[in-house]
Amino acid sequence: MFPRSKTGKIGAFARCVLSGALTGAVVAGPAQAADDEDDLAPYEGRVVAKRGVVLRTGPSYEYRAVGSKRYGTVVAIACRLNGQEVEGNPVWYRLSDASYAWSSVRHIVHDGEDPRWC
Numbered sequence: 816m817f818p819r820s821k822t823g824k825i826g827a828f829a830r831c832v833l834s835g836a837l838t839g840a841v842v843a844g845p846a847q848a849a850d851d852e853d854d855l856a857p858y859e860g861r862v863v864a865k866r867g868v869v870l871r872t873g874p875s876y877e878y879r880a881v882g883s884k885r886y887g888t889v890v891a892i893a894c895r896l897n898g899q900e901v902e903g904n905p906v907w908y909r910l911s912d913a914s915y916a917w918s919s920v921r922h923i924v925h926d927g928e929d930p931r932w933c
Contacts, residue, residue, distance in 0.1 A: 857891040857911040860925040868923065870916030874898025874907035881916050890918075892925055894933035909933055 862868050867885045871878040875898050884890060893911035901919040908923055908930060910916050 857893050858925055858928065858930040860890050860892050860908065860923040862886055862888045862890065862922060863924050864922040868918050870910065870914070870918055872916065874909075874917045874919075876901075878917065881914055884918075890923060892923070892930045895920070895930045896933040 862884045863886070865886055867883055867888075869880045870882040870884065872881055874896050877899070890908075891911040893909045893915065895906050895908050897905045898907040898917070898919075899905065901921045904919070904921055906920045907917050908920055908925070910918060
């Protein structure tokens with residue numbers, strides 16, 4: 816793996832490389848944990864479409880339907896993304912239920928702060 820001297824010890828360069836790799840791994844750890852925390856603390860919204868909403872695998876009507884939510888249902892929103900325009904608005908919400916399905920913002924109103932961008 817790394818060149819060793821005649822005494823069998825790893826050289827100074829190899830120690831620096833190993834040290835840097837370990838430092839990078841330690842620094843990257845907390846950043847990943849912060850991303851996981853965002854998924855655990857989603858935004859909330861409520862289905863406002865009178866007939867309910869069809870959930871899709873992506874941010875467009877072209878994506879496959881994977882479920883639905885009834886009018887008035889409270890949903891957890893992970894983030895938002897621009898997709899197919901619906902009634903003049905291209906924004907879609909990624910819901911953070913087990914399927915991570917998508918719905919147009921025209922069918923769901925969020926409570927409070929705007930969800931973060933995906």
